Amino acid sequence: MPKKTKKKKLNPIAVTGAVVLALAIGAYALFGERKQYDILGTWVVDTNELQSGFQCGKHGIAASIKNSTKQYNSWELKKGKLIMKGKLFSNDHVHDFCDTLQIISLNSQQMTVSQNDKTTHYNKIK
8 A cells, every 4th residue: 555645835934935035036137137228328418518428338338429538448237336447548648447327317218327426417319
């Protein structure tokens, strides 16, 4: 005669915890990718009738827009900050530099950032 095995009951607290964790990981992945997607494009600020700014391309590639002293070449998002890296040209010298911009708000058309107590509003043009 086959031996009867007892069915183990699932602990409802453990199941609830696992579901909450899975939902949190899914939401983080979804919103993290959305911000990554929203940042792609050309961002400009109007200064004395001249549009200047930067472009965030796929695979972390960046470029400067009408800025002869800062030449961005890469970007990344890290903990709500946009980190832009590149070359700084000054007095016949070239230096590596890194701008860390705290993202205050971001949507598909506008981005507001803060750096060194200065707030800048960018508009997306592409």
